[in-house]
Amino acid sequence: MEKIKQEKPIMKPIIDQEQIKKAKEMLISIRNIAKKIFHSKKNDKKTIITITVIIFLIALYRWFSLYQTITTLNRDPFSLEKIIQYDTTNLKTNTLTRNDIASSTTIYDLIENNENIKDETIRYNKYKENLLYPYTNFLQYLLLPKLNIRKEYYTDTLRTDILGRSFLEENPYNDINLLQKWSDFFSSTEQNEINQIKDIKISDIQEYDNWIFWIKITFSFTSPSKNALLFLTDKITTTSDQENISLLWEFFYYLRQQIKTDQKDLLEEQTQNWIFSWENDINKTLWYSINKRVFNDEDLGLIDNTTINRTIFNMMWCSPETESQCFYRFREKYRNIASLAYTVWMESNVNKAEDLKKFLKNLPPIIAVQEFVYTKINEDWIIKQNTTRYDGKVELEIYGQNISSEEITEIAKDLWRKCLTEDKELLPQEVLNVIDETIRKKSNIIEENQTKANTIRDLKTIIENINTNFEWLDNYRKTIRLFEMYRMLNENGLCKTI
DSSP states (O other), rough: OOOOOOOOOOOOOOSHHHHHHHHHHHHHHHHHHHHHHOOOSSSHHHHHHHHHHHHHHHHHHHHHHHHHHHHHHHHOOGGGGBGGGSSSSSHHHHHHTTHHHHHHHHHHHHHHHHHHHHHHHHHHHHHHHHHHHHHHHIIIIIIOOOOOOOOOOOOOBOOOOOOOOHHHHHTTTTTHHHHHHHHHHHHHHHHSSOEEEEEEEEOEEEESSSSEEEEEEEEEEEEEHHHHHHHHHHHHTTTTTTHHHHHHHHHHHHHHHHHHHTTTHHHHHHHHSSSSTTOOOHHHHHHHHHHHHHHHHOOOOOHHHHHHHHHHHHHTOGGGHHHHHHHHHHHHHHTTTTHHHHOOOOOOOOOOOOOOOHHHHHOOOOOOEEEEEEOOOOOOOHHHTTOOOOOEEEEEEEEEEOOOOOHHHHHHHHHHHHHSSSSSSOOOHHHHHHHHHHHTTHHHHHHSHHHHHHHHOOOOOHHHHHHHGGGSOOOHHHHHHHHHHHHHHTTTOTOOOO
């Protein structure tokens, strides 16, 4: 079909007769002013006449030149479109615009080129975003745990059922849970040898201004053998070494691509039928499936031994005649991540998918090792047993995703709606207002029940104490306070009562 040529817009005159009339009136005004100055007795008449004539001639010349230019442009307004009419020296010397200016003859050509550049920028940014998917998702969902446990990990759906005791039980950053988690991490070797934890100290959560938090952990230990010490070293350094993280990204980049090829139909079906269908986001569905497989023991069928083998073949650029060397080359490349290299690399291993699941389940978050020292124990009773033991100390920082201020606001609004079905934020001052309003409306009932009266007064004191420093708390502790305030309101019958 022949493309319809776009008509050029109708150019209006640069200036019309009414504007020319106003210009003439301005000249008359200037002439009248000159007359007044000329007839003034206070001034030197010759000087005044000279100045007035000069000003008048300049004004007349400028008006005449402007009039000629405007008249010319009114006869041919489309000449303004032509680039030749303008000084384009800067555009011609600029590396970003010189090609566009060379291929353009009118202003409209430049505008069209600019729109094309905008479209190309959008396409490039989308391309770059697609390239970053496997890295950002791996970082977000596996290497950086999230403080806000109240959101479903992949859907970001708010969960209002984690209240009171269940909040503490499910909260991985509760002191008891965190101690247990990291004690198990440091002591376990999966080789029937346990590193004995002699002392462990976990500092408070520290929040950065951006979306990252960190926790300092210090522990001292005794390793029963050299193998146990090496295994502990491997676990600690897996995510504290930049090269290791790059290797992990590379492996999961190829694994993700292979899943998209091998399980294309199943992945599309899950994307359409699952909770991400409104986004049609295959990438999010894929990582959600991996998460369910690793942490919920739900095998959704996307990863099997064949897919892992093909991933290794593609990573190592194996041809059919060199496939036998693929697993060896993969092991050599990933030997610094022993828990991965020495599980999925064996060609005869029939449990690669299960071993990969175990690896991910035990994968620590990003770690910064501040200090790692150990010494060989040379006590007589150990030497007589012909064994080797080591005493050591490790100081490190673990990193994760912080709770954002926007999430705090979202949680506060959701809890308030759950309690009082209003569109407000559950904040200490608002809770105090609810308590005061309850006392005012039901003062007779409260005073007749001394126990109830004492409970309400105690509750008000607690909320007042929370209110004194709530503004300066970090986001994680603000979240805990929000849950605590909701629980106290609910337990004291103050929800949905006003």
